Each structure stands twice: as C-alpha cells, then as structure tokens.
Amino acid sequence: MKQSYGVSPIGFVRSCFKEKFAIPRQPQLAPAARGVMELVPPFDQGGAVQGLEQVSHVWLLFLFHEALEEKPRLKVRPPRLGGNQTMGVFATRATHRPNGIGQSVVKLERVEPGRLWLSGIDLLDGTPVLDIKPYVPYADIVVEASNDMAAAAPELIPVYWDESALLQARQHALRLSEPLVELIEQCLTQDPRPAYQVPAPERRYGAQFWDLDVRWHYPQTGQIRVLEVVPAAV
Ligand code: SAM
Secondary structure (H helix, E strand, O other): OOOOOOOOOOEEEEEOEOOOOOOOOOOOOOOOOEEEEEEOOOHHHOHHHOOHHHOOEEEEEEEOOOOOOOOOOOEEOOHHHOOOOOEEHHHOOOOOOHHHEEEEEEEEEEEEOOEEEEEOOOOEOOOEEEEEEEOOHHHHOOOOOOOOOOOOOOOOOOEEEOHHHHHHHHHHHHHHOOOHHHHHHHHHOOOOOOOOOOOOOOOOEEEEEOOEEEEEEOOOOOOEEEEEEEEOOO
C-alpha cells in the first residue's frame, strides 16, 4: 500500500485575519470576516470556477500552515473545553492534527476568473487551499446530527466601545470599504481569550484585523471594551 501522497495548494487566501488570535473558532460565526481566495496557475484561467456563480457557499479544504507539526498528536486540549481537558484529536476540530487539514463552509460572495470573494471565513491570511467544493444543501445538511461536546455556538459576551475607538473604526471602515465595526464586534463577542485565563481589568489584549491593531480589555468578567483601532506597526 502506498504510504504517502503529495498534495499542493490550488490557491491562497488573503484574509482580514493577520494573526491566529481572535479568529472565530468556526466559519459563519463572523459574517463580516471577508477575504479573497486567489487561485494559482493553471486554476486561475476561469475554466476551473465556471459554474460556481450558481453556488452560495463552498467547502474549503485547506492547510493549517501555521500549526503544522512533525509528530502527530493523538490527544489535544480543545479551547472549547476550557483548555484543561484532553480529547482524541479526531473528536475535535483542533488545528494541530495529522496532515494539518482544515475544512470550512464559507459564503461565496463573487466569482471572477482566478478569484473567489469570500465571507464568514475563519482562515488566517496566507492559508493554502487544497480544494474547493460546492456546498450541496440536500446532502450536507444533517438535520438529526448531534455533538454533545459542541452542542451550541459559543456563548456571546457584550462588546462596548470607547467613543474614540468607534470613531477610529468607522474611519478605517470607510478607507478599507469593509464592515470593520461589525467584524470587530462579531469576533470579540465570542471572547477570544483562552477560557482558563482570568482577565484582569488592566490587562490589554490585541489582535490585527486587516492593517489595523485592535486593542481591548475586560472591565468586568464577561464584558469587552474596545479601546483603540490604530494602524498596525510595520
Ligand atoms: N473550520 C475549520 C475546521 O473545522 O477544520 C477550522 C477550525 S479551527 C478550530 C479554527 C482556528 O484555526 C481559528 O480560530 C484560527 O486560530 C486557526 N487557523 C485558521 N487558519 C489557520 C492556519 N492557516 N494555520 C493555523 N491556524 C489557523
């Protein structure tokens, strides 16, 4: 039996997410999370995506290129379980996994030869994509499916803004032509902090969205306040 098979990317995602922290844990949780998938030759000619304009959502199969490891893990600690319980890797959607393959259903906003405009993504900038498949509702929706470990979407926490931060976000939204305020709110309301970390009010958290550093803190447990939205340091 053949022991190894080669795969190579058919394209790469240019994403609003420039670092792993604060990316939603699954697709669709932040509809304002947008990006463009750029196909590489020979898939960039148009023929390869012909017909995709009839499709609202696609499956992306991709590589967790920033989490690849030499030695496969059998057990992982899902953040969903607080980070202090181990679970079999195949029972989870952990990024550290054999072959490092991820899969996400994302919305297809627009198709151009060589380019797919996407939203609702949970992908880091530069993510290599191995394949694209149309979402097929009659086959892919499993009405009776259950998962006791992840029965419902994560609980959301309220996000408040310093007035100056909201003004900054609105200005950059206009410059970028992106729903930036919504993106920040949709990502932060899911509370990106690891569950085991108790956030002191003076502790500042930050993440880069597009070309911006967004900083926030937890004035009280279970509540986020956005402090600033400023150009990222280069
Ligand atoms: N929906 C996918 C799946 O189920 O295979 C991904 C789920 S995984 C739990 C989501 C996390 O992967 C994100 O929160 C982000 O931190 C991380 N991530 C996204 N793209 C990545 C990449 N290219 N390399 C490493 N980690 C990545």
